[in-house]
Amino acid sequence: MRTRGVFGDEVKSVSVMEGDNLTLHTDTKLQRDDVIKWRFKTQGTIIAKFNKDTNTVSIYDDVLDGRFRNRLQMNNQTGDLTITNITTQHSGLYQMSINGKQTLSYTFNVTVYARLPVPVIRRGCTKNSLSVSKCVLLCSVLNVRDVSLSWYKGNSLLSIISVSDLNIRLSLPLEVEYQDNNTYRCVLNNTITNQTQHLNITHLCQTCSDTTGVIISAY
Template identity: 50%
Template sequence: MEKILLKLVLFCLWRLVGVFGATGWGKKSVMEGESVTLSLYSSLGPMQQDDLIQWRFGKYVIVDTNVTTGSMTVYDDVLDGRFRNRLKLDNQTRSLTITNITTKHAGDYEVRTINRPQTMDYILTVYKRISVTEGDSVTLNIIPEISKNDILWEYETEMATIAHINRTAERFSTSDVPDGRFRDRLKLDNQTGSLTITNITMQHAGDYKLIITGEKQSSKAFRVSVYARLPVPVISSNSSNCSSSSSSSSSSCSLVCSVVNVSHVTLSWYKGNSLLSSISADISVY
């Protein structure tokens, strides 16, 4: 009798798995302005001819597709049109690509097969680029509508919490990491929740994450790049390239501008206050 009961329980469990399906999840990170592709993983099983596949952002449907007919409906006007002209669905794999991404596209995505309830979830993090010169200050701002919630700031590069706001308990605090790189450099705005790093150095470059808890749970990520201050360039003449005309009083000479250990530079030549030429390129000069 016990064996029969055990078999019945196992059979019921197997049937439940078949009904509710397998659920998988994944994480994706992307820089603001880039594209990201969310793929269908094996947790959904092989696609079937009668599959109806749906992509969601939070509770909002953004794409419906029918495998049999190949038809696709894109709802890119939801949420004030933040997805407009940004969604691309692969007709073969049903993977979803979001182009020219912004921080508004960060959050939870779900793909599900409507006719056989199986799901795949994604957590998408979009990093906002921030560049700052060594020795300056940088402020990581948050949007006003979430500033009234509890806030946690993390320095993801070291997996450490560096600031916390608990509005219920009226606690506002900043904390350092073990090596002391943030000592006396963090300023937390108790009203807005924005975080300022003063007298920044190369050690403070990396990924920062804002986690909002309470009624509105969300997150925001920043990637901070710190650049060294540009050294004073050296301008010299190349005497081998100097020449003069015997028939006139005019002469010409080549000038050389050099600087060491810099990248992403813009070189501009001026005569007095007049701009003669400007060259900007992703080049490094050593």
């Protein structure tokens, strides 16, 4: 079987947010005797089939422990496959094969990103060797993967940290003067979206004492 991607011979990579609907299409003109099969190639399992000659669509959404149940739709004109309300467990390789006068195969690499949480900024205190207090802030998120966490001063990037694997907590510190009038924001982002938390210095950065705030030691 000759295999080709949507663009030349390359597999098409598709990114989508969890909860969205995704349609996989190839813009291929179907012939009357074509039979189209969609496989979740990661598992090698057929999930949908379309016979152009009889105009018959078959959906196999109970396979793979029902992960596709009530989520699959197939266009009986184009053979396009739609996955509704997609989740991260639907990430993987999908293959559309066409058998008839033409024999073709198209492969899609689908990555589903979880909805990003809004970063949380909490405060602490530290004192340097000259005993001059500064406000220490920690921007954190829980249970995220394939993201970057950044501090910005205005439009200037101050610091960034990235993680690929699922992490219990991703945190990034920032130290500012108590009377700093600049604008700061903490940004969590992946390849297709972001979430931003703006810093209110007056609200969070109050004078450190033994009874307020979280004390963070700096060395």
